Amino acid sequence: MPYRTKSELPKGPKDVLPPKAQEIYREAYNNAYDQYGDKGKRRGSQSREETAGKVAWAAVKKKYKKSDDGKWHPKK
8 A cells, every 4th residue: 555654664673764765765665655556567476566566665775775784874
């Protein structure tokens, strides 16, 4: 299901990502959730939620990087 606010995000992204990255995750997830509603648009047997989650993490990783300290920081 799509997320209306950052506070609705799953534990993983909500607990580890900074606020701006959470927003990137939320927007990418919601867009992918809509885009991959049709099972024929997804790979293999992945659920709509699994696909949207992967797309959302990929969007975060374009702008943020997890550093050695385990925290996510904007890429330079």
